[in-house]
Amino acid sequence: MFLVTGATGSLGRRIVRVLRDRDRPTKAFVRLNSRYGELEQRGAQLVIGDLRRDRDIAKACEGVRYIISTHGSERDPAQIQYRANIELIDRAVAEGVEHFVYLSVLGCDRGYEDSLVFKAKREVERYLQASGLNYTILRPSGFASNLLPLAENFRQTGVYLLIGDPQNRTSIVSTDDLARIAVDSVEIEAARNQVFAVGGPDILQREDIPRIFGRLFNREPLILNPPLLAFDGVRNALGVVNPQLQKSLGTLRVLLANEYFCTPAEVERLESVYSMKMESLEGFLRRYLAV
Ligand SMILES: NC(=O)c1ccc[n+]([C@@H]2O[C@H](COP(=O)([O-])OP(=O)(O)OC[C@H]3O[C@@H](n4cnc5c(N)ncnc54)[C@H](OP(=O)(O)O)[C@@H]3O)[C@@H](O)[C@H]2O)c1
Numbered sequence: 001m002f003l004v005t006g007a008t009g010s011l012g013r014r015i016v017r018v019l020r021d022r023d024r025p026t027k028a029f030v031r032l033n034s035r036y037g038e039l040e041q042r043g044a045q046l047v048i049g050d051l052r053r054d055r056d057i058a059k060a061c062e063g064v065r066y067i068i069s070t071h072g073s074e075r076d077p078a079q080i081q082y083r084a085n086i087e088l089i090d091r092a093v094a095e096g097v098e099h100f101v102y103l104s105v106l107g108c109d110r111g112y113e114d115s116l117v118f119k120a121k122r123e124v125e126r127y128l129q130a131s132g133l134n135y136t137i138l139r140p141s142g143f144a145s146n147l148l149p150l151a152e153n154f155r156q157t158g159v160y161l162l163i164g165d166p167q168n169r170t171s172i173v174s175t176d177d178l179a180r181i182a183v184d185s186v187e188i189e190a191a192r193n194q195v196f197a198v199g200g201p202d203i204l205q206r207e208d209i210p211r212i213f214g215r216l217f218n219r220e221p222l223i224l225n226p227p228l229l230a231f232d233g234v235r236n237a238l239g240v241v242n243p244q245l246q247k248s249l250g251t252l253r254v255l256l257a258n259e260y261f262c263t264p265a266e267v268e269r270l271e272s273v274y275s276m277k278m279e280s281l282e283g284f285l286r287r288y289l290a291v
Contacts, residue, residue: 002065019183052080062095074248099135103182110258112258139195154213174278200270212282217291231256
């Protein structure tokens with residue numbers, strides 16, 4: 001039995017699809033107020049709960065052999081990204097879980113103090129590595145599925161908002177590839193107790209994204225490119241009235257200010273271990289947008 005947390009998220013629901021397509025018994029951890037109809041239709045067993053409650057986590061872990069932790073939240077990283085994963089790992093040890101797959105983030109080991117999410121991810125990685133469980137840690141760059149609403153907006157307006165350095169590099173990952181990698185991690189010997197950077201196959205510059213949109217929709221992109229300083233100004237102003245909001249924008253600031261890409265050697269390692277060819281961003285978008 002697999003347990004998937006964050007099962008209603010953009011990655012989690014794809015993981016449930018892969019598992020159910022392969023007929024694997026799957027528990028999907030969901031909140032009562034989320035949209036989980038599709039998961040149920042695919043034959044996943046629903047565990048209704050909240051990851052802020054330890055007893056819900058304990059119940060979800062009963063009788064589970066594999067855990068794939070994909071949940072996340074910008075709102076309360078200390079509780080959701082950190083505490084809930086520590087509790088899941090402790091329950092996994094108690095239940096004798098065979099393999100724990102953890103969705104981290106590319107760059108979490110670079111010491112970005114401004115982002116609670118990045119800090120929480122790194123600490124959870126450490127805790128998992130010391131737990132004695134078999135694990136696979138996946139550190140993805142940005143998900144291609146994040147770009148679908150932006151592409152739809154571009155289709156209507158031709159406008160793309162790019163905050164910060166347009167030349168910063170990124171290796172956007174196909175969210176479907178990542179879902180397959182997460183599921184395969186429990187079965188592939190070479191993925192056991194390993195950490196993988198997951199992205200690519202291409203190293204793009206951020207300004208390539210509106211160019212790809214332009215090609216897809218046959219439209220010249222209008223790129224609005226405020227500098228990072230403008231973001232900082234707005235963030236600081238917000239901080240005067242709402243210091244908590246200012247703090248929570250730290251993760252976005254870290255994402256906007258830095259590069260997240262996989263080297264060719266990292267992509268090669270991934271494709272070799274998982275016996276796959278990573279899908280390009282353009283391929284992913286064409287598939288979903290039917291263009
Ligand atoms: N998106 C990216 O570009 C990216 C890049 C690198 C790493 N990651 C990491 O990859 C993982 C998956 O990302 P994603 O974009 O697929 O996430 P997502 O779409 O934001 O989904 C988050 C999931 O977590 C669930 N969740 C949040 N708080 C919860 C709570 N208190 N109790 C139960 N469930 C709760 C949400 O449930 P509801 O439906 O009820 O809200 C949802 O299913 C995350 O760990 C994220 O940090 C994401």
